[in-house]
Each structure stands twice: as structure tokens, then as C-alpha cells.
Amino acid sequence: MILRSLANKASDPGDDQQSTMQQPEASVRQKEEEDRRVAAAALAEAAAFEEAVESERREVRKELDTRTQPLSPVQRTCEYVQQHARPYFAELQFEVETQ
Structure with missing residues (x-):
């Protein structure tokens, strides 16, 4: 089979020229196809x-949105003191010393 194809190429020089003409064209097509695959992969x-970045942005926004997060123990204590200690301290008379 290989011998036949070699014999055919040797006997017909016109085919050899045509095949050399087709090789650059095939090479160009192959390069274009590879470029398309590379571009599609990119x-x-x-x-x-972009999806990963957007997902990360959503997570950061969710973390920064304090309305959806429960208050920490320190924040709850501060709010409790602010709400309940004011009336108590309002009744006390403070003396301010001046020099």
C-alpha cells in the first residue's frame, strides 16, 4: 500500500506540485483552527x-451588609447599655470640678 502511494507520487509530478500547494493552505487552515480553539478556550x-470574581463580590457585599448579620456580643452589650443605662444615669447628680 505504501509502495503504491510512493509509486503514484513518483510517476505523477503534477500531483506532487499540487500537494505542495495544498500543504501551505492546509497549514493555514490548521493554524486558523488552532487559533479559534485557543481563542475559545481563552x-x-x-x-x-468573571463569574468567580462576581461571586466573590457578592460574598463580600453579603459580609459587609451588617443588617443581615446578627450583632456580636459586644454590639449587643453596647446597645443594651445605651438603652437601659441612660435613665439610671439621668437621675444621678454629677458634680463637675473646675479649676
Whole structure:
């Protein structure tokens, strides 16, 4: 089979010229196809990166939104003191010393 194809190439020089003409064209097509695959992969990677960034932004916004998070023990204590201690301290008379 290989011998036949070699014999055919040797006997027909016109085919050899045509095949050398087709090789650059095939090479160009192959390069274009590879470029398309690389571009598609880069586009998919960029889309995945953008989705990851947007997901991270949503998480950060969620963390920064204190209305949705429960108050910490320190915050609860501060609010309790502010609400309940004012009336108590309002009744006390404070003396202010001046020099």
C-alpha cells in the first residue's frame, strides 16, 4: 500500500506540485483552527474568571451588609447599655470640678 502511494507520487509530478500547494493552505487552515480553539478556550477562561470574581463580590457585599448579620456580643452589650443605662444615669447628680 505504501509502495503504491510512493509509486503514484513518483510517476505523477503534477500531483506532487499540487500537494505542495495544498500543504501551505492546509497549514493555514490548521493554524486558523488552532487559533479559534485557543481563542475559545481563552474566552471560556475569561468567562469563568468573571463569574468567580462576581461571586466573590457578592460574598463580600453579603459580609459587609451588617443588617443581615446578627450583632456580636459586644454590639449587643453596647446597645443594651445605651438603652437601659441612660435613665439610671439621668437621675444621678454629677458634680463637675473646675479649676
